[in-house]
Amino acid sequence: MADGGLWARLRGLFRSRAAGGDRLDVDELRDRLDEAYRSQSRLLSQVRRGVADVATSRKRVEIQLASLRRQIETAGQEARGAVDRGDDDAARRALERQVTLEKAAGELESRHAKLRSEEERLTDSAAAIERQIEDFRLRKDTLAARASAAQARSEIQQATAGIGATAGEVGRLMAEAERHTRELEATADAVDELMDEGLIARPGESQEEALLRRFDEALEGGADGPHQISQ
Numbered sequence: 495m496a497d498g499g500l501w502a503r504l505r506g507l508f509r510s511r512a513a514g515g516d517r518l519d520v521d522e523l524r525d526r527l528d529e530a531y532r533s534q535s536r537l538l539s540q541v542r543r544g545v546a547d548v549a550t551s552r553k554r555v556e557i558q559l560a561s562l563r564r565q566i567e568t569a570g571q572e573a574r575g576a577v578d579r580g581d582d583d584a585a586r587r588a589l590e591r592q593v594t595l596e597k598a599a600g601e602l603e604s605r606h607a608k609l610r611s612e613e614e615r616l617t618d619s620a621a622a623i624e625r626q627i628e629d630f631r632l633r634k635d636t637l638a639a640r641a642s643a644a645q646a647r648s649e650i651q652q653a654t655a656g657i658g659a660t661a662g663e664v665g666r667l668m669a670e671a672e673r674h675t676r677e678l679e680a681t682a683d684a685v686d687e688l689m690d691e692g693l694i695a696r697p698g699e700s701q702e703e704a705l706l707r708r709f710d711e712a713l714e715g716g717a718d719g720p721h722q723i724s725q
Contacts, residue, residue, distance in 0.1 A: 523637075527638060534627045535627060538624055541619055548612050555606045556606065559602050562598055562602065565591075565595050570588075576588055
């Protein structure tokens with residue numbers, strides 16, 4: 495049995511997905527291929543059971559033929575014995591039974607020939623199906639591996655494209671963060687300078703203590719005398 499129909503359906507599935515913009519998931523693809531493989535394996539099992547049934551029928555016919563041939567030989571011996579004895583009636587009955595048995599044997603031989611032919615045909619079909627299934631299995635595994643690799647590559651490309659698309663936004667945010675950091679640093683430096691000059695109180699220091707500290711620093715400011723302190 496050819497698997498062209500199955501592959502045609504799979505190709506149609508890919509085309510419909512591509513036309514609709516719907517990407518076939520790798521796991522879904524693998525499940526579909528595995529189900530097709532199981533379906534073909536079930537068909538092969540059915541054919542093999544058919545071969546076994548035909549072979550069993552053929553063997554039964556062979557047993558029946560062997561029995562008839564023994565009966566034919568016995569009837570022939572009885573007919574010859576009756577002729578030797580001069581018993582014409584017994585000889586005639588034995589010959590009539592022999593003819594009947596030979597006719598039945600001929601019908602069984604014809605049936606046996608048909609069963610053997612059918613068995614050979616089914617055996618060839620089973621072998622052909624088994625080869626096709628093995629070929630399909632190899633193609634299935636190869637396709638599943640290729641699909642996994644393609645999906646991984648697609649995800650990497652999408653991630654790379656996403657990084658490229660957001661690079662400008664990241665750069666802008668970094669520049670803004672750097673500018674804001676410089677502003678915070680400048681503010682902190684200004685606060686430190688104001689605290690050093692006593693214009694604002696240091697942590698844990700009251701405003702009066704800050705003014706006294708500024709006054710003391712002004713008195714120690716050098717030979718030009720104390721600086722004017724404005725409130």
